[in-house]
Amino acid sequence: MAEHRRCGRTVVPIASGDGFSLKQVTIRARAESWSEPETPVGHQLMFVRRGVFRARVGGHTLLADPTVAYLGGPAQEQSIAHRVGAEDTCTALVMSESFMVELTEGTPVHPSVPVTGDLAVAHRLLSARARRSADSFELAEMTIRLVGRLLATPAPMQQAARRATTAAAQRTLVDAARELLTGDPSTLGLREIAQRLGCSPYHLSRIFRRQTGMTLTGYRNRIRVHLALDAIEAGKSDLADLAAELGFADHAHLTRTVRGECGHTPQALRRLLAAPN
Structure with missing residues (x-):
């Protein structure tokens, strides 16, 4: 497979079909800064296979990890900030305008969507079938089913703080907890995470659920x-x-x-x- 390297980024095409293409993207950052803004050719849906990093999509900033996929349109600038020395691996699914319109029927889509375990399996299975040279008809159906299921997944119920400054502080706290857990989910305890973040375990647990709709567990x-x-x-x-x-x-x-x-x-x-x- 052909590879494209630029600033520590490797892009490996996996498959292409009628209105979509699938690529593996691996990035190893060389500096602590946001990348130059880029505008995707089509609608780009990014699944994080390994790692955690920040992404800006059309003015919206989010923390991307394996539990979240993010989507950007052809008119939306995107930039990313990766951790220096860490390797992040993603699967990029790029879809044409007509392909996306057929799936969404013009309904606006939030830039980030939750990736449950079954959706993670579906996206990995699509990549696996593509690498085994599945025919284009099968890959198109798998892609349509995956994207349709992903976009139909309800966003987690979040309770926003009344004050914008409080909401921003809570998002920062929750993102920091997510980064810690993504880096070490096997040994870190709740009390240790709270101590590192300078808050009580009760406060962290309460704010985490309020912001994400999920418990820390x-x-x-x-x-x-x-x-x-x-x-x-x-x-x-x-x-x-x-x-x-x-x-x-x-x-x-x-x-x-x-x-x-x-x-x-x-x-x-x-x-x-x-x-x-």
């Missing part, structure tokens, strides 16, 4: 499930060892959590996401 489990998917897709076979690495109580705890998020057991996911020969 639910978010931590979702991050761990995404990491489990990575390991399973890469061929990890020792599930007891994987459970220990990710901080689960045991193999059974890992299996219950993965099945609850993804709708499949780790063994079933291994068969679905097996690397192409």
